[in-house]
Amino acid sequence: MRPADRFFNEVLLTAPPAAAVTSVLVAHLLPSQPPFLDALRRVSSLAAVIPKPRSVHRTVFEQARAFAPVDTMTREDLAGEQGLVDYLERRAAGLPVVLLDVGGYFSPGLKTACEAFSGQVLGVVEDTENGLRRYAAHDKLPCPVYSVARSPLKEAEDRLVGESIVFSAEALVRELGEVLPGRRACVIGYGKVGSSIARTVRARGLPVTVVERDPVRLAHALSAGFSAADRPQSVLPGADLVFCATGSRCLAASDLAGLSDGAFVATATSADDELDLSGINDLFTHRPIARHISRYERGGRHFHLLNDGHAPNFLHGSALGPAIHLVQAEILVALGRLATTAHAPGLCEVPHGIRCAIADLWVHTFHPSTHPHPLLKEMS
Known part of the structure; x- marks a missing residue:
């Protein structure tokens, strides 16, 4: 088993179960993604993947199609007032949905989607600083938005x-x-x-x-x-x-x-x-x-x-090594929290203790010779 798969197995054992929730994912389809996609579909029903247009590895694109429909779209395709609603009706009509974003794709249509979608938008998880700014610019967010953009777990990725x-x-x-x-x-x-x-x-x-x-x-x-x-x-x-x-x-x-x-x-x-x-x-x-x-x-x-x-x-290829899995694990945990716990609308972050536990699992998996400490806090 690949180290990344072992790591995500441990994360999923301790993360909140996502229960019956559907996810829609915006992603860079690069070689670091398949272990994350596999973990994501184990905790949610993956309704669709939207690839970032200039970061698509052909082999990973084909692998992603085995996980879920892959829709080649841009931010502009979802930017109209009804764009996101129409898309969600096509891919997840009537279902509870968590939107996993990279770059604020869902920001322009989020308010309308929260009001008019036949299912329920449980929340958003945003991965980038640029996307976070788009959500923070809303006068009032219509649902919870988890930010991993400023997480300390992302600092290693940003450096790379x-x-x-x-x-x-x-x-x-x-x-x-x-x-x-x-x-x-x-x-x-x-x-x-x-x-x-x-x-x-x-x-x-x-x-x-x-x-x-x-x-x-x-x-x-x-x-x-x-x-x-x-x-x-x-x-x-x-x-x-x-x-x-x-x-x-x-x-x-x-x-x-x-x-x-x-x-x-x-x-x-x-x-x-x-x-x-x-x-x-x-x-x-x-x-x-x-x-x-x-x-x-x-x-x-x-x-x-x-x-x-x-x-x-x-x-x-933008190779980042195992550091990318730190943020991917936090995204999975944020998804689980949105699926299992009622949140007030607004910006949210994964608690520090859970981030420490993710880091501890990562160190134990990818650098076991450092003799990591026991988990600091159970992810619940």
Whole structure:
């Protein structure tokens, strides 16, 4: 039995039973997913899987189809007032449902779904900071929304995500015969992923300037020894390698006109989350010059956009190792809690003691030589 399967077996033995609940899952269909999908269908009736569009491994896609219907959809497909209701009626009519989200897919239609769906939306579990912001922007949430985005169990994953983004960006740069050393880097956003990117780029020997508007994070960047500024416009002219890691459209097309000649731009999420590219065709001419690299030109100057502005790490599988299973286990526990316990509408988090127990099981499974302590608290 694979270590991941043993780990999820232990989690399911101690997690609240989900009873008769249906789930709908948004997911990156990458090699780390099958053990989680298998565990998920053991605690819920998996009605459908919605793959994130730029992170689909063909073999995993076929494996997912053996678990449940796989519906190729975008956030926009569910964004209309009736979009989510119609989808739930098609896949889970009349059933109690927990929505497992990555990126706020269900946020626009959640209120209508809670009011008009023939079944019952028990709640949402959101995996990302970007998605959490979408739910937090509701004036009043119509159901409970569990956030694992800011869980301490996710910190290991976020660190590895930052490293994988730098790895993939460098792989693309090298396709043009270029290298990272010798470049001046700018990292916009010093959250968990952005700080990991900054540390990884500095470890490659590049000078790094961090751009961060939040004063606490700006202080953290400065105390970690980075040059820092509170707005990108003052930094971009001197940067020839830019990573955008805010999830909130940190650069507009007009900002890109201020880049250093020949700069490379990469993001940590999707293009529509990080970049406002409206009007870019009025400012630049562009053409693909290599697979997943486009060159934008204006007035004899140019910059390169990696992977059309989408996170490049998924081009190389975004391998995160066993750390990804920590967050997946917390998602399963949150699902069980929504299925078995009445919750008031609003944002929720899995209690600290349960997170400690998940971590203890993970250490025991993947690093048994560390002699972990007994479970700190039963997951109930």
